[in-house]
Amino acid sequence: MAPLKTHPNILTSLALKDIISTRSKVPMNIPQIKNTKDVVRPKRKADCSPSKENRGNNKRKPMGDRDVNATEMKIKAADDKQKKVAPVKKATVQVRALPSVKTVQKQRQNENLPPPQAPGHKIVTRAAVKNVVPNQTAVIPKEVLKETNAMKVTKRLSNEFEKTEETLYCTALEEVAKKQHNLRSSRASESPPCDKLDEKDKEGNMTMIAKQIEVKLNLGNHEVPEDVEDYDKENWDDIFQVSHYAMDIFNYLKDRESQFEIPDYMDRQVCLSRWMRSLLVDWMVEIQESFELNHETLYLGVKLVDMYLSKMTVGKETLQLVGAAAMFVASKYDERIPPLIDDFLYICDGAYSRRELVRMEVSVLKVCGFDLGIPISYRFLRRYARCARITMPVLTLARYVLEYSLMNYDTITIRDSKLASAALYLAFKMKNISGWTKTLEFYTGYKLEEFKDVAILLNTGLQNPPKSQLMTVRNKYSHKIFFEVAKTPLISNDDL
Incomplete structure (x- = not known):
């Protein structure tokens, strides 16, 4: 079997790889070399050798002066490095004086006259402030204390620093306190104080408001006709019947019915039908029976579903999720120990994730306005x-x-x-x-x-x-x- 022929260009490339240094620059027009033995290895240029123009008389020094050349090069490189680095500006730090010490501006060098001083007042320099020990109490004249107390601002002081009028930071409590103070002052200027009002005017206002509430909600209407059995009176002493205000409770509930009226929404639901709603309600009854929930939970859940469908458009795949979220919300409202979210995910047979159920729960609450007293x-x-x-x-x-x-x-x-x-x-x-x-x-x-x-x-x-x-x-x-x-x-x- 004949040996494989090699291409001459391959040999050339191999020869060049062994000969040419990777750090030196090789000219592009290199002739092809037939015999590698005839190749003359070029001279390697030093990394730090001077250019041809600057050579002149800068000949290479003897072996003994190599250390001197190296040190000169290092010094030159360090100087170049320092030139490249931008000069650093000096930061001026303002030292805040202690709250109990009155600071005085320093005297300029060109001024010969001392600054005006109060009688008996001592100048406190910055060096004196640095030397003050924190645990020791400095002796301050009474006049200085009066001036500092007069300059104090009526603000709540933080634990970290003392606030002044120049401080931009202000807590929410201070804003609320300001608003309350302004509101009280405006009210006090507009209306006379309560103490100056006559007792007859107070009683008249209270009775008028109470009568309006009673007329609107029919409160306190416990007058039962003669031909009607007074159920609340017979159970007046039973604390579980709450007969004292049971009539008021149901009068209030009847008054709130107008706020939760549900219109005919099935025409607006493109993907749903009455039969699908009936299947959903039947499934919700099964949930109530399986988890042994109260009947109030079932009725509230169905009401939440109808309220949600009357305001939101839902697809077939999302209808069961709406029913599960409605029952979850209703159980939290009416149950003493409501089922867990994993229980509802299990009832849905893993059709929905935990995130989807929680997001639907939030959506149901937003639609009903977070008002579950339906x-x-x-x-x-x-x-x-x-x-x-x-x-x-x-x-x-x-x-x-x-x-x-x-x-x-x-x-x-x-x-x-x-x-x-x-x-x-x-x-x-x-x-x-x-x-x-x-x-x-x-x-x-x-x-x-x-x-x-x-x-x-x-x-x-x-x-x-x-x-x-x-x-x-x-x-x-x-x-x-x-x-x-x-x-x-x-x-x-x-x-x-």
């Missing part, structure tokens, strides 16, 4: 049932009717107090109990004609054939714990 129908139902003195099976049947109506989209525009009255009335009819009494008219504030159409709507929802995907509420109230009220025979709308 009147819900379940609270009204319990109040009306107690005032009517109904049994527990009848109340459970009314709770079943009311909870089943959560999946009905047509009920979102109806006020919760009216829904509770209609559910209770429908339970009366299903159990063959007497109709709407005057006691219920007084405590609910509704007559039968005002909510009869709502009762028909709830009854129509119960009569619809059950669907396999929406069986959570029926199965829940078919248990013996709830007296199997879901199996109660239904009635027609004509019997209402």
Whole structure:
């Protein structure tokens, strides 16, 4: 087998690599060398050798003078280095004098006259200030103390330094104190002090404000008609019934219902439908039953979902996240020990991350204005049932009717107090109990004609054939714990 041929350029490059020093500059026009032995190695130029123009008589000195040349070169390099470095400006530091010492400007050299001094005053120089020991107390004349006290500024002193009028730093507490002082002074100039007001004027203003609040919220209206049973009076000494102001509480809740009215929003939701909302509410009922949450938590969660959907557009993938976040917020509001965030992530089967759930929780709170004191129908139902003195099976049947109506989209525009009255009335009819009494008219504030159409709507929802995907509420109230009220025979709308 014949040996491999090498290209002449390769040999040339190898020869040049061994010959030419890497530190010297090689000319570009190098002829090709056929034989490496004939190559004459060029002279290596010294790093610090002088140029041709400056050579002249600067011949190389003997071996003994090499150290002298080296030292001269070092000195020259150091001088060049110092020239390149920019000169450093001297910083002038102003020494702040102690707060208890009065400083005096130094006398200029050209001036022969001493500065004007107060009688008995001593000049304190900077050197004297440096020599003062911190632990020792300097003896200061009384006149100096009077002058320094007069110059003190009425500001809160920081722990680090003493503030003066020239100080730009000012704390928030000082700003608040200034504003309060200015506000008090303006009020004092505009209106006379409270002590100078007549007692009759004070009583007149207070009674006028109290009457306005009572008229608006109907507070203190405990005058029960003769043909109405006074439930609060009979339980006046029971601390758990709070009969002293129970009527005021529910009058206040009814007054707040106008602030949380929900419009018909399904037309604006492009990706959602009524059926999808019913599936979501059924899933939220399952969460309430699995975590053993209060019923108030479920009703508040559904209310938060409707409020959010009425103001925000949501896709199919985000609908379950909205329901989980609403239940999470409601459980924090109504539960003594709410479930953890990991529990809700587990219920969602890992469809969402922790960050997504927390961000949706913040979004729900912002939409509702951080106001979670929303009147819900379940609270009204319990109040009306107690005032009517109904049994527990009848109340459970009314709770079943009311909870089943959560999946009905047509009920979102109806006020919760009216829904509770209609559910209770429908339970009366299903159990063959007497109709709407005057006691219920007084405590609910509704007559039968005002909510009869709502009762028909709830009854129509119960009569619809059950669907396999929406069986959570029926199965829940078919248990013996709830007296199997879901199996109660239904009635027609004509019997209402």
